[in-house]
Amino acid sequence: MYHIIINPASRSGRGAKIWSEQIEPALKKSDAVYQTYFSKKAGEVKHLAAQITAEYKDDPDLKLIVLGGDGTVNEALQGIADPSKVILGYIPTGSSNDLARDLGIPKEPKAALDLILRNVAPRVMDLGRLTYLDKDQPEESRLFAVSCGIGFDAAVCAEAMHSPIKDTMNRIGLGKLTYLGIALKQLITARKVSCTLTTENAVNGKQTAFQLPRFLFVTCMSHRYEGGGFMFCPPATDNDGILDLCCVGNISKVLVLLALPTAFFGKHYFVKGIDAYTTTQMSITASAPLWVHTDGEVTRKSCGFRVECLPGAIRMITPEVK
Numbered sequence: 001m002y003h004i005i006i007n008p009a010s011r012s013g014r015g016a017k018i019w020s021e022q023i024e025p026a027l028k029k030s031d032a033v034y035q036t037y038f039s040k041k042a043g044e045v046k047h048l049a050a051q052i053t054a055e056y057k058d059d060p061d062l063k064l065i066v067l068g069g070d071g072t073v074n075e076a077l078q079g080i081a082d083p084s085k086v087i088l089g090y091i092p093t094g095s096s097n098d099l100a101r102d103l104g105i106p107k108e109p110k111a112a113l114d115l116i117l118r119n120v121a122p123r124v125m126d127l128g129r130l131t132y133l134d135k136d137q138p139e140e141s142r143l144f145a146v147s148c149g150i151g152f153d154a155a156v157c158a159e160a161m162h163s164p165i166k167d168t169m170n171r172i173g174l175g176k177l178t179y180l181g182i183a184l185k186q187l188i189t190a191r192k193v194s195c196t197l198t199t200e201n202a203v204n205g206k207q208t209a210f211q212l213p214r215f216l217f218v219t220c221m222s223h224r225y226e227g228g229g230f231m232f233c234p235p236a237t238d239n240d241g242i243l244d245l246c247c248v249g250n251i252s253k254v255l256v257l258l259a260l261p262t263a264f265f266g267k268h269y270f271v272k273g274i275d276a277y278t279t280t281q282m283s284i285t286a287s288a289p290l291w292v293h294t295d296g297e298v299t300r301k302s303c304g305f306r307v308e309c310l311p312g313a314i315r316m317i318t319p320e321v322k
């Protein structure tokens, strides 16, 4: 049986339409056995995933299908009791869809459903786990599928989540322009603070600490794309047990503006001050609290956190073995 969690609010309400006009009719025509779970408000996807995985905890191959954007998948991950028992399918209806982009899952929802119904063998995929280490606040962890980050990229997500024009722009198919506008504004106003980044060498386990004075952002990726197609980490592979980092240090904002379009093609490392690292786990301590995101979901500002790769933590329905 397929357990399908639906975020009707994804892409400013298009999720509901895609479900009722494309996915539900196709499912009814098929012989698939399924149960649906609609989120009614933000935060509910986590509870639905927790409820399903608790109720079917004895099923080692629980088929959990998420219809929504990257943020919906991220929320579902927070609720799944034991990811190793879950086979995750994804029907992308968000505006960024970076997870689907990297996995090769069709962006056309009906084609994504067809892939799920074809019953292809799932493959393992790494997850990341971010644990906040702020003093005076309880330790809290969040899983992520695509990436997590601190600084500019998270600030863009934070503002986009509450942007009054995002819905209107999404409705007329120009959602990406919202992000572009917010990114420009955030770039102008971004406060650069310093941080210490500690990585662990993926091969020999050796730890290295870097000082990044006045950094703009650090993103830690399991997949290649974030932010709607920016290929910040071209070598990132989601089943190698390694996380890839893109660190944007103390470079002029004009240079950042020049480098950002090249990041769509993964060519931004020509700029001195943008550096790539690989790690199995890393920690970051910033001199002031900054926004932090996991898969574009922003819940708080933080001065420090640890990130680790959870190799092969979940099984994912994808078109081909990478």
Ligand SMILES: Nc1ncnc2c1ncn2[C@@H]1O[C@H](COP(=O)(O)OP(=O)(O)OP(=O)(O)O)[C@@H](O)[C@H]1O
Pocket (backbone or CB within 6 Å): 007, 008, 009, 010, 011, 012, 039, 040, 041, 042, 043, 044, 045, 068, 069, 070, 071, 072, 073, 075, 093, 094, 095, 096, 097, 296, 297
């Ligand atoms: N019924 C609902 N009403 C409002 N918000 C919801 C609902 N269900 C889930 N959410 C919220 O929607 C957000 C996830 O949206 P998601 O990122 O998947 O789509 P999107 O915003 O269209 O895509 P993108 O992030 O790519 O722009 C989460 O923050 C989640 O809490």
